[in-house]
Amino acid sequence: MALGGFANRVARVNLTDRSVTYEGVNEDDARKYIGARGLGVKYLLDNGPEVDPLSAENMLALVNGPLTGTEVTMSGRLAFVTKSPLTGTVTDSHMGGWSAARLRWAGLDAILITGKASSPVYLEVADGAVEIKDADHLWGMGIHDTVKHFGSGSGNSTDVSVMSIGQAGENGVLFASFLNEDDRAAGRGGTGAVAGSKNLKCVVVRGTRDGRWRPEQGEARQKFRAAQGQHLKLIMESPVTSPSSTNDDGSLKDGSGALSAFGTNVLMNAVNSIGGLGTKNSQLTQTTPEAANAVSGETMRDDFLTSEPTCHACPVACKKEVEITEGPHAGLKMESFEYEPAWSLGSNCGNDDPAVIAKIIDQCNDYGMDAIEIGNAISMYMEASERGYVDTPLDWGDGAGMVQAAEDIAHAAGSIGQALGQGPAKAAAAWGHPEISMTVKGQAVPAYDPRGIKGEGLGYATSNRGACHLRGYTPASELLGIPVKTDPLDWDGKGPLLKIFQDLHAFSDSLDLCKFSAFAVGAPEYAALYETVVGLPMSEEDVMVAGERIYNLERYYNNLAGFDGSHDSLPERFLTEPATGPAEGHVCELDQMKEQYYEARGWDDGVVGEGKLRELEIVS
Amino acid sequence: MIIRFYATLRPLVGGRSVDLENPPETVEEILARLSEEYEGLHAQLFDEDGTVRRFVAIMVDGRDIRHKEGLQSRVSPESELDIFPPVAGG
Numbered sequence: 220m221a222l223g224g225f226a227n228r229v230a231r232v233n234l235t236d237r238s239v240t241y242e243g244v245n246e247d248d249a250r251k252y253i254g255a256r257g258l259g260v261k262y263l264l265d266n267g268p269e270v271d272p273l274s275a276e277n278m279l280a281l282v283n284g285p286l287t288g289t290e291v292t293m294s295g296r297l298a299f300v301t302k303s304p305l306t307g308t309v310t311d312s313h314m315g316g317w318s319a320a321r322l323r324w325a326g327l328d329a330i331l332i333t334g335k336a337s338s339p340v341y342l343e344v345a346d347g348a349v350e351i352k353d354a355d356h357l358w359g360m361g362i363h364d365t366v367k368h369f370g371s372g373s374g375n376s377t378d379v380s381v382m383s384i385g386q387a388g389e390n391g392v393l394f395a396s397f398l399n400e401d402d403r404a405a406g407r408g409g410t411g412a413v414a415g416s417k418n419l420k421c422v423v424v425r426g427t428r429d430g431r432w433r434p435e436q437g438e439a440r441q442k443f444r445a446a447q448g449q450h451l452k453l454i455m456e457s458p459v460t461s462p463s464s465t466n467d468d469g470s471l472k473d474g475s476g477a478l479s480a481f482g483t484n485v486l487m488n489a490v491n492s493i494g495g496l497g498t499k500n501s502q503l504t505q506t507t508p509e510a511a512n513a514v515s516g517e518t519m520r521d522d523f524l525t526s527e528p529t530c531h532a533c534p535v536a537c538k539k540e541v542e543i544t545e546g547p548h549a550g551l552k553m554e555s556f557e558y559e560p561a562w563s564l565g566s567n568c569g570n571d572d573p574a575v576i577a578k579i580i581d582q583c584n585d586y587g588m589d590a591i592e593i594g595n596a597i598s599m600y601m602e603a604s605e606r607g608y609v610d611t612p613l614d615w616g617d618g619a620g621m622v623q624a625a626e627d628i629a630h631a632a633g634s635i636g637q638a639l640g641q642g643p644a645k646a647a648a649a650w651g652h653p654e655i656s657m658t659v660k661g662q663a664v665p666a667y668d669p670r671g672i673k674g675e676g677l678g679y680a681t682s683n684r685g686a687c688h689l690r691g692y693t694p695a696s697e698l699l700g701i702p703v704k705t706d707p708l709d710w711d712g713k714g715p716l717l718k719i720f721q722d723l724h725a726f727s728d729s730l731d732l733c734k735f736s737a738f739a740v741g742a743p744e745y746a747a748l749y750e751t752v753v754g755l756p757m758s759e760e761d762v763m764v765a766g767e768r769i770y771n772l773e774r775y776y777n778n779l780a781g782f783d784g785s786h787d788s789l790p791e792r793f794l795t796e797p798a799t800g801p802a803e804g805h806v807c808e809l810d811q812m813k814e815q816y817y818e819a820r821g822w823d824d825g826v827v828g829e830g831k832l833r834e835l836e837i838v839s
Numbered sequence: 840m841i842i843r844f845y846a847t848l849r850p851l852v853g854g855r856s857v858d859l860e861n862p863p864e865t866v867e868e869i870l871a872r873l874s875e876e877y878e879g880l881h882a883q884l885f886d887e888d889g890t891v892r893r894f895v896a897i898m899v900d901g902r903d904i905r906h907k908e909g910l911q912s913r914v915s916p917e918s919e920l921d922i923f924p925p926v927a928g929g
């Protein structure tokens with residue numbers, strides 16, 4: 220294969236017969252589906268969309284993009300693609316950190332894992348080869364200890380990265396995750412549960428920068444330098460993504476960007492101020508300013524920050540390491556106190572104690588669980604308690620009870636822990652009250668209430684992997700004004716707007732670049748980077764067509780797996796129970812938005828037709 | 840009137856909020872008074888031509904002034920103002 224950026228080496232691992240075979244990347248697929256997310260979904264489609272997610276037949280694909288491991292800014296992402304046991308859809312979940320780059324440096328574009336080992340195993344990757352090794356001694360170990368066992372770390376201080384599941388994946392928690400380097404998660408969709416069902420503990424990758432892709436000398440090198448230079452310049456100069464730095468007294472220097480200085484959790488106060496912050500399992504859409512501020516990025520920086528690590532090739536460093544200094548969790552040092560879990564375990568659970576949030580995020584990072592899903596599971600349990608649906612109640616804001624619930628979920632302990640470990644949708648249904656589960660296609664909603672930020676409501680409903688803010692991040696427009704400012708309380712026009720975001724993100728997820736790049740750059744920069752690395756022509760329009768193709772490929776998979784427009788829905792609460800706070804009286808006008816969206820997509824009630832599949836060259 | 844500030848704006852006003860006595864009636868007038876009192880604030884909120892900088896969000900009672908009457912949006916003594924520099928996450 221003549222395409223640049225790729226190692227042109229894919230490992231197929233069958234855990235049942237413990238075999239490993241190697242092949243190149245199919246050039247036609249790489250041209251159409253770019254890499255990472257897009258290419259991963261193609262592998263999944265070829266594996267069959269009707270497989271049981273927890274069966275040996277399901278595939279777990281770890282797939283890099285053509286930019287992975289290069290010096291391109293924000294290129295440290297790896298896609299985990301599988302059929303989700305939580306939703307039954309195809310899902311892709313991406314982790315930052317250093318594992319993605321190291322996998323590429325080790326000489327592989329992808330590892331495609333099928334089968335089921337008869338006893339626990341792990342994969343060791345080096346020099347383009349994969350070995351299957353016994354993992355009896357690792358089974359039952361948390362992710363922190365597993366990472367430590369192999370001496371993994373971030374940056375270039377080590378040549379090894381470990382991507383691992385924890386006890387949750389071993390115990391069948393359906394929202395179990397993979398993490399690397401202690402705290403960087405491929406959080407959503409239950410990729411860790413799929414690994415656990417295969418008796419796969421972790422993937423250990425050894426590689427150094429010597430293995431990275433570099434442009435040839437001469438004109439190609441100059442073009443690459445120019446494209447990367449422009450990409451970096453825009454990120455460095457954007458008021459949204461510009462890196463932060465401090466004076467000698469610790470104060471922020473002028474020009475420090477808020478995302479870099481405060482992390483993603485700088486959104487907490489902003490979303491709350493407009494009435495888009497789900498509170499008490501989304502019974503309300505706003506908490507008090509004091510409660511929001513108590514767990515905000517500003518408070519974490521002022522009172523708890525200890526360091527600001529970053530991912531491969533990223534100057535933004537949005538990750539914040541914090542230390543809890545008082546109370547029952549004093550001494551806890553952890554990373555990834557992000558906006559999403561700060562919400563899911565904060566106002567969503569009626570909790571304003573940052574120490575409790577830090578503790579449960581750390582449990583998620585160690586046991587391997589999706590921190591969005593667990594917050595929604597606990598908040599659903601709290602509402603069930605309030606309404607008298609369960610015999611062992613948990614009150615809003617009961618921090619100790621929340622920590623214990625997370626412990627029970629990870630270890631599938633007790634009837635409550637076992638039920639919640641299946642996700643809030645299945646648990647609420649089992650308790651006879653599916654209406655109190657804030658989920659779409661079985662996956663819990665993130666931190667933007669669809670009544671206060673309506674484009675996200677449509678985004679949750681039409682996401683191909685269940686409720687998700689990252690498939691089409693309309694808050695960029697509805698909050699910030701990228702590419703244009705739209706009113707978060709207006710539904711009209713959100714269908715076509717969402718399609719643009721979904722298609723653009725599908726492309727960047729396939730490169731695989733961090734989503735935050737889209738705050739500073741867009742299709743022109745993505746096209747230039749692709750052209751100069753891969754070596755194929757790519758226009759701005761081509762970027763959007765490729766993104767549309769990938770989004771439709773996922774939808775096609777889901778259609779074949781039994782999904783249609785009836786599954787593009789929202790919990791009834793968002794459609795009929797009016798918002799509180801500044802969005803008071805508003806509900807989410809999903810049907811109107813869906814009509815505009817399907818028209819923009821050219822879909823018939825959520826189904827991709829034969830004509831669209833041919834138009835996008837998904838089928839011939 | 841309580842005006843709350845966030846993120847990189849807080850150091851400029853020395854805290855989380857400012858209590859403005861006898862507030863004027865428009866956002867523009869309020870920001871002018873604040874800019875006089877707090878050094879460096881004006882440059883964070885406005886471009887050189889006097890327009891609000893892109894991505895700066897000024898909320899009156901939870902509504903972005905870009906969806907009201909902009910700087911001419913009217914406020915009452917009971918109004919709540921929230922002022923954000925460019926913030927993003929996900």
